[in-house]
Amino acid sequence: MLASMTSVATGAPTVGIVGAGQLARMTYQASISLGVRVRLLAASAADSAAVVASDVAVGPPTGPAVDRFAEGCDVLTFDHELVDADQLACLEASGSAVRPSADVVALAQDKRRQRAQLGTLGFPIPPHAPVRDASDLVAFGAEHGWPIVAKARRGGYDGRGVWVLDGPEAATALVEHTAASGIELLVEAHVPIEQELAVLVARRPGGQAVVYPVVETVQQDGICRELLAPAPVAPELAAAARELGLGIAEAIGVVGVLAVELFRVGDRLVVNELAARPHNSGHSTIEGCATSQFENHLRAVLDWPLGATTPAAPAVATVNVLGSADGGDPVANLPAALEIEGAHVHLYGKAARPGRKLGHVTALGQDLDETRARARRAAALLVGRGAAVGIPT
Ligand SMILES: Nc1ncnc2c1ncn2[C@@H]1O[C@H](COP(=O)(O)OP(=O)(O)OP(=O)(O)O)[C@@H](O)[C@H]1O
Ligand SMILES: [Mg+2]
Secondary structure (H helix, E strand, C coil), X not given: CCCCCCCCCCCCCEEEEXXXXXXXXXXXXXXXXXXXXXXXXXXXXXXXXXXXXXXXXXXXXXXXXXXXXXXXXXEEEECCCCCCHHHHHHHHHCCCCECCCHHHXXXXXXXXXXXXXXXXXXXXXXXXXXXXXHHHHXXXXXXXXXXXXXXXCCCCECCECEEEECCHHHHHHHHHHHHHCCCCEEEEECCCCCEEXXXXXXXXXXXXXXXXXXXXXXXXXXXXXXXXXXXXXXXXXXXXXXXXXXXXXXXXXXXXXXXEEEEEECCEEEEEEEECCCCHHHCCHHHHEXXXXXXXXXXXXXXXXXXXCCXXXXXXXXXXXXXXXXXXXXXXXXXXXXXXXXXXXXXXXXXXXXXXXXXXXXXXXCCHHHHHXXXXXXXXXXXXXXXXXXXXX
C-alpha cells in the first residue's frame, strides 16, 4: 500500500493522523522538513494541529469517518487513544497500514490489559487487581495496606481517572460514583514513588529501534509539569530503564514511538503506563536530541531509518505551560518570555483555559539547575507570573 498511495505532486507518502492535538501539530512540524505529507482527522477545525495543517478532514475518531480517512493515507497513525481498536483491526485485515497496530492500540487504551500483559511478560509492575465492586477494593486494601490507588480502566489523562483511597469509606464512595458513570476500574498498590521517569523508544516494523535518554517527569496533581534530561539518576538505573523500554517495545511489537512511564523506588523500577505515540515526556527531544520523537515517529511508521537520539547538550529542561487561573492567553506574553536567553517556546494554538496544557518551553545548558531555572522563568512569564519567580514585569 505504501508505494501505491504516494502524492502525485511530490511522490511523498501520506501519513494520516487520527486526532489533531498538539502531538499531531508537532508531528506535522517534523513532516515539513522531511517533505512527508500529513493528513489529519480532526474532531474540530479549531484543534491545535488542524489550525496549521493544510490537509484536514473533520470528523470523529471512530466510525465511517475513519474508514474514509484511511482510504486516502499510506499509513494510519494516532494522536490519542480515543479510537476503536476493533475498527482498526478491520482496516488492517483489509490491507491498511495501521501503525502502531490495532493490538498495540488496544493495549495502550486499557490499563487493566497493560497490567495483565506486562505481568505475564515478566516486566516489573505494582500489585494490581480488577474491580467489580467496592468489596474488591476493600479486600485489596486489607491485603496490600491502605492507601490504595484506583484507576479508570480507560480514558484517563492528566491524573483524571486516578484516585488515591485511604480506606473502605472512600472506596465505597468512589465505586458509587464510577458505577453511575459507567467507569470500569482497576486497583493497584500505592507505590512509594521517589522519582517518576519516562523512557521513549522508536521502533520500525522490522524491529530496528532507538531509545532516548531517560527523562525525569516532575508531576504535580497528576499532571506532568517538567522534564529533566538526562534524568538525574545513577547511570546503572538509567541503563536499566533504557533496557526496560527497549524490552517492552520489542515484546509488544510496537511500531512508532512508545513512551514507558516508570516509577523509581530506591534502585528499583516499576512500570506505570504505556503510550504508543509521541508523548508529553518526549517534548524535550525537539531541541534536546539529534532527532525529535516526532520525526522518529514519522520515520518509524514509514519504515524508514531512524535518527540518532544523542543529547544535544549536557542538560535539557522542559517546563509545561498550563493556562493561568485568569484564563489569559500566553501569546500576549510571548515577547517577555523570549527575552530569556535560549528559551525555546512552543505554543499549541489552543484556547486558553485555566490548567489546560497550552505549550512548553525547553532550555539547553551545561547545568541542570541553571537550565531548569531558565525554562521556568520563561514559562512563568508566559502565564503572567514573572513576578512570582523574581522577574521584573
Ligand atoms: N500505583 C500508584 N502509586 C502511587 N502513585 C501513583 C500510582 N499510579 C499513579 N500514580 C500517580 O498518579 C499519576 C497519574 O497516573 P497515570 O499515569 O496512571 O494517570 P493518567 O491520568 O493516565 O496520566 P497521563 O496524563 O500520563 O495519561 C502518576 O504520574 C503518579 O504520580
Ligand atoms: Mg501517566
